[in-house]
Amino acid sequence: MKVIVIGAGISGLTSAIYARRAGCETLVLEKALGPGGLSTSWSRKGYTFEGGIHWLIGAIPSIPLHSVWLETGALQENNPVYFKDPIYTLVDGNQRIPLHRDFHGLPVKGLRDTLALLSLRFHVWCFRYFHQPITDLRGLKVREPRPFSVWEYVRMLPAVLITPFLLVQSSRFYAKRFASKQIRGLLAAVVNPRNNALSMIYTLSTFAAGDSGYPEGGSIRMAGNMADRLLSLGGEIRYRTPALGVEKSSEGWTVRTEGESVQADAVIISVDARTAIDKLFPEPLQDRWARKMRASLETTQCMFLALGIKTALAEWPRSMQVVLRRPLEAAGFKYETLVVNKYPSEEGFAPAGCCVLTCLLHGNSYGYWKKAKASGTYVQEKKAIVEQLIEVLGEVIPEIRGNVAVTDMATPLTYERYCSTFEGSYMTNWPAGKTVCHAPIRYRRGLYFTGQRTLYSGGLPPAAQSGRIVAQTLCKDFGLVF
Ligand SMILES: Cc1cc2nc3c(=O)[nH]c(=O)nc-3n(C[C@H](O)[C@H](O)[C@H](O)COP(=O)(O)OP(=O)(O)OC[C@H]3O[C@@H](n4cnc5c(N)ncnc54)[C@H](O)[C@@H]3O)c2cc1C
Structure with a gap:
């Protein structure tokens, strides 16, 4: 029984590990250079930017999801979980108010x-x-x-x-x-x-x-642990291998990649289902749920900014809600407060005596950045926003000024480029008062969806949970023992 999983994000890896445990020959095709998908971190000049997990639900044994993190190798001895308290500290002038x-x-x-x-x-x-x-x-x-x-x-x-x-x-x-x-x-x-x-x-x-903690080493270590678990079980992962199409064939299913067509008995698609329904099939899917998804989906987008700072900012809280003196204006939005996370050198995020600050700006700016790209101003605009961030944040945290070693910024176009998420959304959401449209986990015997858009609300828990359910569904369809 051969299974192809498209995507080595958290849902794809979860499904692949469980399918492999059930005895399937498992091949994961991933377009990026490494595992993790949206749950990732990356390095710049000695600084590591945590671009995924802010907190992980299921980090304590009393929560059932914890068993999934253990079975998939996501949580191991190499990434003990840190449980912050306060969750955030409001920094308003001289006042510090903890939540x-x-x-x-x-x-x-x-x-x-x-x-x-x-x-x-x-x-x-x-x-x-x-x-x-x-x-x-x-x-x-x-x-x-x-x-x-x-x-x-x-x-x-x-x-x-x-x-x-x-x-x-x-x-x-x-x-x-x-x-x-x-x-x-x-x-x-x-x-x-x-x-x-x-x-x-x-x-x-x-x-x-007492749940919701941050695993040491962050997103990249956790995703790496899961990829290692799959490999140690005998599964295979091919990076830099985008799946270009999925088709029914006489022997099962064919997944087309650049220069090769791979046969399998079953295919699990962990790519954002909203992208997949238009891009991965010979014709865009026209099932009722797919049409509903096209018509009604509201995406959740963000801009992510990161600064490598040449000082430890030891006296500043780890997670802050900073009230700015002047708003930050970015992509048509005005931010009067910013949620800022600090990552210290002791945990390997920065050279000794330094730290990293990251900041996630909510708001749907895909259209804005598309226009900027088309008019050739994308790079300059990103640069200008980062400079503005340093200025306005520097008014509250003066130590930042003159101490910024390296910067980075992701927009919805970044998430679209790297993870193929629809309009660069960074997780699924459930807006107030709205019903949401799910993709079915079992599309038909041998073809399944997992991850973004199959279970709500957003984040890593539904990614892992849908990955487990999809593997169970496949086992049931093919008479395998889970
Ligand atoms: C800045 C940020 C902060 C976050 N904070 C948290 C948090 O604190 N807690 C939390 O629970 N969640 C958080 N999330 C959300 C969480 O990371 C995601 O919900 C989760 O990782 C989604 O996993 P997934 O497997 O469903 O999708 P993805 O991660 O999108 O995985 C899909 C994979 O498929 C690959 N792919 C796409 N197209 C193809 C193709 N054609 N061929 C091959 N491969 C393909 C992609 O490269 C990707 O690796 C955060 C996300 C971001 C970006």
Whole structure:
């Protein structure tokens, strides 16, 4: 039984590892130079820029997803997880206000804030047992079955009951129940403020439960661990090998690459499904879900900026929500606050005595950058934004000035180029009040989708979970033992 997995991101690697464990001959085709996809880090002149994981859900054993991270080799002895607390610290002039995992120390003043904090605590409490269940498909032969537990689902009931209320409002709207601008700012830093409030409350509940940490070595080590696990099991990965097309053939499926056509019994597509439906088949897919996806999909885009700093910034918090004195203007957006993460030299991110600062700017700027590319101003505009960032951030963190050793910036066009995500989206999202359109995990016997767009909401958990489900679906279709 031969399986081809297209894409060596987290979902592709997860599915490949489980397929290989089930005895399939497994070949992963990846267009990039290495594993990880969107979950990646890269180096410039001795500085490493973490361009993926900010926190990993399932980092503690009590969360079922943890077993997937262990089985796929994502978490090992070489990447122990660091659990930050506070999650963020608001830097507003001379004030430093931490957002702790248990919310202690928030500047709550007056009845409105007191009530708002009470309800926030209650909502987070409702989600304390909420998690993505890791189960087995019905009728599947499994070596190590996961017993179904009704109790596991009963405990999620409080979360399920308040979910409709959280789905219809954005995180930004939810935060407005606080009178304190500073608390609003801190909450806005947790997830993309456009996302529904469910993603924010769920994320906060994972922090409150002691989960959501940062694995040492970051995205690149974790993805490398998974790639190594697949190779050690006897799987194969071909980098710099974009899949150009997938077709049904008499013996199964054919995947076309530059100069070669590879046959397989089954193909798993982990490329962003929105891209795949138009680009990977002889004709764009016209199934109902595909048409709905084309018509209704809202992408989530960001700009990512990174600075290598020639000083340690030791007295500055590790994760900050910085209130700027002047807004940063980038790609038609005005940012009055910035979420800034600091990566120290002790963890290998920078030469001794130095550090890295990264900053993720939410907002859909794909169209803007497309125009800049067409008019030939793309590179200059990126440069100007980085210079502006150094200026406005330097007004709050003066040590930055004159100490920037190296810079980098990714736009949606970067994500589109490297990972082929639709309009350069950096993860799937679930906007407030909207229904979302999934791609089916089983398109037909022998052809499957995983990763972006198959399970919601976004990030690494659905990538891993869909990778496991897809492998189970394949095993069931072909009578293999999972
Ligand atoms: C800046 C940033 C911060 C993030 N922070 C977090 C976080 O803190 N926590 C979290 O959970 N998630 C985070 N995410 C999101 C998370 O990284 C993604 O949701 C996840 O990695 C998606 O995995 P995937 O396998 O579904 O897709 P991808 O990573 O997109 O994998 C698809 C793979 O397919 C390859 N590919 C595409 N087309 C082809 C082709 N034709 N042939 C061969 N290969 C192809 C791509 O190169 C890629 O490797 C972040 C992402 C970014 C960019």
